Amino acid sequence: MKKTFSVISLGCFRNTYDSEITIKNFIDKGYKFKEKADRVHTLIINTCGFIKEAKEESIEYIRKAIELKRRSIIKRIIVKGCLSQRCQKLLKSAFALVDEWRGVEHFPQSILFPAKIMLPHAGFLKISEGCSNNCSYCAIPLIKGKLVSKSISGILKELKYMDRHGVKEVNIIGQDVTSWGKDLGGRENLASLLKVMLKETKNIRWFRIIYTHPKFFTGDLIDLIAREERICKYIDLPIQHINDRILKMMNRGITKKEIVSLIRRIRSRIKNVAIRTSLIVGFPSESDREFSELFDFVKEIRFHRLGVFKYSREEGTAAYSFSGHVHYRIKQKRFNEIMNLQKSISYEYNRAMLGKRIKVLIDEEKDGVFIGRDEHNAYSIDGVVYVERENVNRGSFYNLKVKEALDYDLVAQ
16 A cells, blocks of 8 residues: 655745645655645645744644654654755754654756646746845745756746646746846846747646746836736736835845836736735834835835735844844734735725626635636635636636625625
8 A cells, every 4th residue: 555645835836836846756756645634654844934924834833743643643744845944953953753854845947746735727837946136134045045047948848738737827936037047048038938938838828927026027028918818917026115225225126216117117008907016014124204105105006915024034134133123013013004004905906896897717616605716816825706606617717797895805706
């Protein structure tokens, strides 16, 4: 009988991609994959070590796994990923019942996935690993190293496999996908890569670009998204802050004026575009005035989607030694203020959709209700569309009419 295994994947989509590599590797060794992490021989935890909350979540899952091992529900524990890469020596001393410690997954030039841990019709294609931007707050280069772009041939091998095997949506991911190709020595960039991807596929209906950097978001890329029907009109554009002093301390390489100009160009050239952003509040020495500038900017620009991180002091980063660290309660207060503002903005956007027809990709069924998304919502991180219709199929598209608006979600039939 084959040994069974399961994978708990924590953190971002990039970790999910790595977890699917792990699944393939274990299946190739003769193991049988089980989605649920109960009564398996080997439990693998792919950890996240990006910020404080992610580390705490990873540690909690390690503790739970150890309890399962003590109760003989699982036999073997493997811990891998970003947190294990960063803190392996410390973790080994704290969790002696873990059988094996590994770092981050090797970044292959191409891989085909026989098993998935997310949606069968939504694929994730990591086109690069690591990052060379050296943002002062970010530990990713310490964990993943400098930018390594996947070759076009490797990308197309994975992409064509997905195109042949029922994938309807491809999410293009990396630490900074707009930097793809910089290390390849040619003239390739994300826009030229997307043109090839579109040409070489016929069944994939949505290409979604996730994790861009505003400094490298080119006019060619904007124009391509505007004219190509199969590229989602969805821009993931993490700006992190808007105050020029904070942006400089973050080493973002861009100014407020340039960010505003980019957003205006995107909105003027891409019809019906949704922009998602990520922000950091409580960066060292962020004053009340600088936070107010960020708050007012969010209120004025009105992003469709928005996520906020409370600054996490990460050892080894440049910002670790900065002075003026902000108290946790102030970080939490600023976090709450922005998220409450965004909640009202999101609801206003959703109300404007009432009575309109949208194309919805059906993802799953829960408690008798089908749940899907339109092109303005990425899986897992954005809102959903609750579908009031019977006899719909997962992985299929439907043209539906919006009948109800919720804070972050829609109801359609």
